[in-house]
Amino acid sequence: MASSSRCTCRSSASPVPSSSSAATAPDLRVRLLWLTIFRTIVTTLIMGGLALQLIGEHTRAELSLGDVASFGLIGASYVFTLINGVLLRAGRVGNGAAWVQIPFDVLLAGAVVFVTGGARSPFAFLFLVSIIGAAVLLGTRGAVAGLVGAALGYSLVVGWQLSSAAYLDRRLVSEVGVQLLAQLLIAVLAGYVGEQLSRTGGSLSARERDLRALTVLQNEIVRAMPSGLLTSDAYGHVSFANPAAEAIFGVPSPAMLGNSLDEIIPGAIGAPRGRRIERRVQTPRGELILGLSVTPLAGGEGLLVVFQDLTELRRVETELERIDHLATLGRLSAQLAHEIRNPLAAMRGSAQMLASDGAGGPSERLARLIVRESDRLAELVEGYLKLARPPPPQLAPTRLDAVVRETLELLRSDPAFAAVPVEEWVAPVSAMCDAAQVRQVLINLLRNAAHAVQPSRGRLRVVVDSRDGVPTVEVWDSAGAIAPEDLSRIFEPFFSRSRGGSGLGLSTVQTIVQAHGGHIDVSSSPETGTLFSVKLRAE
Structure with missing residues (x-):
């Protein structure tokens, strides 16, 4: 009552034992x-x-x-x-x-x-x-x-x-x-x-x-894939999620299993088969842009969804387009500003001479009006030139908390700003930066925030902190007045929703921050307010 235990000697040509082979x-x-x-x-x-x-x-x-x-x-x-x-x-x-x-x-x-x-x-x-x-x-x-x-x-x-x-x-x-x-x-x-x-x-x-x-081997390949992978059964319920999918969504695999595929990636079940599409998805990590393709599984019993997180790629593409647009505008602005400055100086000088010749008469009043408007126009032209050719920052170890306090003290002399309550959450943090340029960034952000909260009698908050070793300055206001469709354009030159605004303030802010090797982010909604976050280089 026994089975062969003879040595199983298989040739390299065939994995199947010969007729004389015994059991393993x-x-x-x-x-x-x-x-x-x-x-x-x-x-x-x-x-x-x-x-x-x-x-x-x-x-x-x-x-x-x-x-x-x-x-x-x-x-x-x-x-x-x-x-x-x-x-x-x-x-x-x-x-x-x-x-x-x-x-x-x-x-x-x-x-x-x-x-x-x-x-x-x-x-x-x-x-x-x-x-x-x-x-x-x-x-x-x-x-x-x-x-x-x-x-x-x-x-x-x-x-x-x-x-x-x-x-x-x-x-x-x-x-x-x-x-x-x-x-x-x-x-x-x-x-x-x-x-x-x-x-x-x-x-x-x-x-x-x-x-x-x-x-x-298949399991190792699926686990090592940098792309996210989801499968669903015939009823559209998620049956498998690989580690990359967990990392992209910020959700563990067991929490996704059994849920509808459309709950995780809206529109995935009805997406065209075999074609590359993009979807915006809300996740615990925030809104993501996913590039995905949907393929039926063999036998039609479910779907296979392969996707990548394109959020950072699309952000970089948008940033490159903006930089290219800014470079074109900068060159044009520099040429126009140069052409305007000389005639403007001549006009201002002539108006000053007219004002001195017609002292006490109507012509003096008109001449001084010309001088005043010429000065305003000159300031605007100077702003264009700074945007087109900003001076390089003079980097030095700087206490950000001290710069913030000095800027707040300076702005409190402005009646429009003094009426707004400001919370200070300031920690002693240092960064490699140009104190004067960082002060200009803060003035622009704080003034914009003060103007936004005045109608609603809202409040401001300034935070200085170190996040994972990165010096960070945040300016928050309770108004949340920036429309969602404007968030992608507020750093463009000459874009402004404020009455009488030049559209250069936030563009200058971003130019200064990028010249420091830093990064600025913005988020806004009526429920959470508007938050500008500036990240600079540590010492």
Whole structure:
């Protein structure tokens, strides 16, 4: 009752074992396990049969020698099975363990047949079972070995029985011949089936290993993908999310599983198949721009969504477009400003001469008006020139908290600013910056905030802090007056929603911050207010 544990030698050309290959160690272990279980069941049934036989013979007062021998054989079988179980549990499985099964099964069958009637024993079929078990374990070789052992064992039992008989029973000889022929046929058939079982088992084991390796490789590829990947079932519920998807959304995979795909990526279920599209998605990390493609899974039982976070890429593209636009405007502004400055200086000088010649008369008033408007125009032209060609910052270690306090003190002399309550959350933080230019940034931001909150009698807040080692200055107002569609344009030159505004203040602020190697962000809504966050370089 045993399967081949011969060495599986596979050529490099084929992963499938040859017909002579035996079972691998794990396969042999499984076969030995089933053989042990089967032997235990058969032994228990034999013991039950003998017990019923003894119960039927209630006239006997004590057990015969044959009965004792039968139960002794059953006990030996249990002991052998127990030893096999211990060896299997310890992993000590090899060819030796398989070959030992054959003589034991033949001996057990011969002993049972001998004590239960010899050639006419109802348990003579056990020899056939031992041949089948040997073929299952060791293929053709096991079938041959089982046949030799069974034929020899059966012949010895019959020979012993015939040696003590008074005459030769021809019918008994015929039954012995039939039994030996049956053993031969069973050996041929079981050997063939066992060999096919070994070959098929080896092939299946190889394919199982290949499938397992392919599955591991696939899982590693999916985990290592920089792109997010989601799959859904036929009902549109998320069935899988890879680690990149967790990182992009900021949500663990278990929290996404079972949710509708449209809840995570709106419009994904109805998106065109196989085409690249973009979607804006709200996540715990904020609004993201995703580039994604949606493909049906094989068989149409669900969808595969592959996506990337394009938020930073689109921001950089927008920033590059703005810089290019600013460069064009800067060149144009510089040329116009240069052409305007000289005539403007001449006009102002002439107006001053007219004012001095017409002292006390109407012409003096008009001349001074010209001078005043010329000064305003000159200041505007100077602003254009600074925007086009800003002076490089003179970087030095600077206490941002001191610059903020000085700027607030300066602005409190402005009646429009003095009426607005200002909260100061200022920590001692230093940065490499130009104090004068940073002060100009703060003046622009604080004045804009004060103008925004005056109608609603709102409030301002100034924060100086270090965020992850980055010096940060924040100016917040409670108005939240910047419309969502204006957030992407407020740093453009000449863009302003304020009445009388030049549209240069915030553009100048961004130019100064970028010249410092820093970054400025803005967010605004009526619920949360408007927040400008300026990040500078640390010392």
